Amino acid sequence: MSVLPFITVALFGAVLGSFFNVLIYRVPRGMSIVRPRSSCPYCNSAIAWYDNIPILSYILLAGRCRSCKKFISPRYLVVEIVTSFALCFAFFRNGLSPQFFVESLFFSLLILVTFTDLETFLIPDLYSIGGIFLGLALSGFNPQVTWKEALVGVLIGAGVLLAIACGYGKIRGHEGMGGGDIKLLGMIGAFTGWKGVIIALFVSALSGLAAGLIVMAVKRQGLKTAIPYGPFLALGGLVAYLWQKEIIHAYLTLGSW
Ligand SMILES: [Zn+2]
Structure with missing residues (x-):
């Protein structure tokens, strides 16, 4: 197998994991999963697109909100990595099927x-x-x-x-x-x-x-x-x-x- 399909699946998995983080927070609270846009759970400031890049943003911001500097749960990073890995694993086992x-x-x-x-x-x-x-x-x-x-x-x-x-x-x-x-x-x-x-x-x-x-x-x-x-x-x-x-x-x- 070549590398490019794996990178594609890994990136898609990270984006999907980012969406799962939204679901994990909002579904048990009965909130809409499309509105409003993502915001900091502490200071409520909206999260800009460049601070919402899966895996990368969390590492670049050292797990803190850009506005209030409070620590964001490492769950956000963990879910993105685990989802990305899970999809790569399924792709490795099955190919695109x-x-x-x-x-x-x-x-x-x-x-x-x-x-x-x-x-x-x-x-x-x-x-x-x-x-x-x-x-x-x-x-x-x-x-x-x-x-x-x-x-x-x-x-x-x-x-x-x-x-x-x-x-x-x-x-x-x-x-x-x-x-x-x-x-x-x-x-x-x-x-x-x-x-x-x-x-x-x-x-x-x-x-x-x-x-x-x-x-x-x-x-x-x-x-x-x-x-x-x-x-x-x-x-x-x-x-x-x-x-x-x-x-x-x-x-x-x-x-x-
Ligand atoms: Zn904040």
Whole structure:
């Protein structure tokens, strides 16, 4: 493969990531995603086009607003870099094909969910329910699943977590896992099938537990520290999407000892 298409995809990914930053801030707040123009969250001064260049502007301004000099969240830089990398990765795996667009869509949904949930403890229906419909509609171009596997994935994904949430609510007396997590696992099922759902659940539980223990050790606050679960489900969804066959193969090989 030549370099020019990769540079094109990387630049497009950075611009898309810049748009995702707008979505991450505005969608959970119910704001319009086209108006008003981007402004500093602290001093409200409008951001000029030359200060709104993906990745580059953040580095040149050292992460500060040009007017008030307050620090802008590094999330803006991280999302632009991660989105650019995700699209390059999908392009490397698929070339310019329908599969490239489906894979980029799934990675994009995981990025949007992760960073929105980290900041607001919300997973907007736009990404979860919207993703379920898109995942089902585009399953014909998804090399990971057939449309039947995608449909069963949605039902198992949403169903399993609903059962856990009901059981957890009965034991602890309050809602442990949010409705957003349930719809998110349904979305992951639409792109990875029911086997992917099970892998995503295991990976999210293990990584979530590890992160929870680390946070508890650092903050010394016990179990009350709230951590959003969406980013761990998203990580599980990514692992399930990329290595589903390998994980199942390894599991069956271990089982036959
Ligand atoms: Zn400012």
